Amino acid sequence: MISPHLRSWVRHPAFSIVALIFGLALLFGTPILAQHEDTPAPPHATSVSDQEAVPAHGEGGHEEGTVHPPTLVSIAAGLIEGHAVHESKDAVHPVARFILRYQAPIFSLLIIIILSTLCILGARSMKMIPGPLQNLVEWALESLDNFIGGVLGPEGRRFVPFLGTLFLYIYFQNVFGLIPLMFTPTSMIESTASLAICVFLYVQWTAVRMNGVVGYLRHLAGDPQDLTGWLMSPLLFPLHVIGELARPLSLSLRLFGNMMGEETLIAVFIGLGITVLSFTHLPIGVPLQVPFMFLALLTTLIQALVFTLLSTIYFALVLPHSHHEEEAH
């Protein structure tokens, strides 16, 4: 017997989505990786520099570098190549090379299409009493507006669309890799660095526009008021410049490191679950990765939130009203 409380919980749409994801993960994720594990990767014939590292590694089958669960793109590349490939430098066929190299942009594009479709469908026929999709979109936008607008204050309201889009985009990117055969674009440094550079440029531009060029340079020199301040400014100026430049670096590395670590963790545990049952010689495995996927659901949300929150604070720091508040890091 299921208690009524649990039944209402099971009927919740979020639960069915999560259940669907994990069901599909169990169905498809493990056998396909099992096939990948069964066919050992060919020796790196093209890259000479890797050759000297391979003999020390001992275990022949594994490739160097990061480990990812199989994705649609890597499977397609494997079909083109004729054997399993994981990295673009292993692939020989130009198409396989291309799609493996541009895996992150391909999946980013897919996510952009999904997000845009959701938002367009949700806003197409807006009613006073909203349907389920309009309700969802309105709820997401309203809570983001409250959250970011609460940090930035009334003057910063016009940055909410940028930051809210950033949050939705990063969250979808993070969580997309948990769907079997999909890929987390944010586990590649290119995607996170591009997002962080966008934030950096927008923040600097806003700072120049808000304070003027002179005010901007003055702020970088530490707002000198008296003689001591002016004497200190040559010392403070490079310090502030390095501080500004370190922000996109830390933003991108944090997101990239977390997401890649999570992907690697899941991939390693999928492999472990297959190794456990390898004596059966069947493409099956113990789904050991499932608890880590629940953990990943949490980290994806928190990392998207952290990226957005830090960007929000960088905006709040350059807005005039919060000039003398405490500095972030």
Place this chain on the structure above:
Amino acid sequence: MNLFALGLPLALGLAALGSGVGLGRAIGGAMEAMGRQPEAIPRIQTAMIIGAAFIEALTIYVFVSLFVFQAKF
């Protein structure tokens, strides 16, 4: 087998140790503050998440460096 194979995991462990201590202190302080002033929970939570992100970033840097140097061992 070279010193990278020993040094990098050790460095990651040390960084994780430091981050763990720091996170424990930060979140412990935040929990205490939340218990004392439940009405300020949203603001404390925001500050706590930012602080936790900065503390955790230190371990992530070491983790990234581990992947950078992975080809060497």
